[in-house]
Amino acid sequence: MRVRRTKQGFTVQAIAGSHVVLLAMNMPKADCDGHMGFAIHRTDHTENEAYWLDGMKSFAETDPGLASAKYPTNKHPIQGFTWSDFSAKPGHHYTYRVQALKGTPARCRNSGRWRWR
Secondary structure, rough: OOOEEEOOOOEEEEEEEEEEEEEEOOOOHHHHOOOOEEEEEEEEEOEEEEOEEEEOOOOHOOOOOOOOOOOOOOOOOOOOOOEEOOOOOOOOOOEEEEEEEEOOOOEEEEEOOEEEE
């Protein structure tokens, strides 16, 4: 399945396979000033769960220093324009909410311009 949504120039495309969902984000270059990364929230409608997805990268300034740690993307945003959700399960129905975050590593905030579902 493929889904593409655009809001105010911010585009998210989801490509779902049996065990992985790939999310690709694109935004206008003019809006990249201060961009820190993306926060991704997932709702699993099959299991009635909703939470921020975890990543494995953090900024040096805010790294808690835990080996093999995972960090919620709303606190340690994804620092790229693609993301693969390898925790997706076959036959489940998901909604993803992607937020562009700005600010500093210690004070990331929703850019306020985009909030995509």
